[in-house]
Amino acid sequence: MTTASDAPSRRPPHTFGVLAALPGELGVLRSEAAVHAHRHGFELRETSIDAGRARILATVAGVGKVAAAGAAGALLAEGIDALLVVGTCGGLRQADEVGDLVHARVAIQWDLAVRDGRVLHADEGLRRAWRGVCAGADGAFLTADRPAIRVLERLRRARATRGFAEGTVVADMETAGAAAVAERAGVPWAALRVVSDRRPRWSDLVRAGQRRGASFEEGYRLHAATPAASVPELCRAVVSH
Secondary structure, X not given: OOOOOOOOOOXXXXXXXXXXXXXXXXXXXXXXXXXXXXXXXXXXXXXXXXXXXXXXXXXXXXXXXXXXXXXXXXXHOOOOOEEEEEEEEEEOOOOOOOOOEEEEEEXXXXXXXXXXXXXXXXXXXXXXXXXXXXXXXXXXXXXXXOOOOEHHHHHHHHHHOOOXXXXXXXXXXXXXXXXXXXXXXXXXXXXXXXXXXXXXXXXXXXXXXXXXXXXXXXXHHHHOOHHHHOHHHHHHHHHOO
């Protein structure tokens, strides 16, 4: 006779929290997922994968560090095992092209005036697993509540990171805010973003008289959902080990 104590215990599903600033950045994680709950003003949508071995809770945070921190808190309240940030970013160096994928090695609260908590490190295991299913460069995400739109601002940020930010350097408005909440809670985090607009080359400015980078709207339409599309495969890779 098998008693309850003899029966094999069923491991609870591994739960991944995913946040993006805008609806289009979540792609199928939003459009094809069922509404799980509303927490602290955020709608959480759930996707079950791998026969229930893992589940994904995804939410649209809104733009900016405060919105991202609030969304991260709502996901953490659901008991997630890892936090994933997806979406778009702005290229700061001339080598960055629209459509390039960048995995966060670090996220930096660029407009934070104190050193403590300014630089946040992505979980190495998660980052490597994500790179294994979705190739991309490693880099630093400079998170600020003001976007880097003008060419000189992009150039200033890129130059200021020389010597401490390895690899590609991109600008975004949410990653470090969400990462700070996850790190304080002891939850591993990782981020993957796609370049939606790049820093124009000087030849572009002379030829076209531009003062801004390539069109964000076009890059967003073509590439915004690419990072989120890789999340289910990442989750399968993580739970299979």
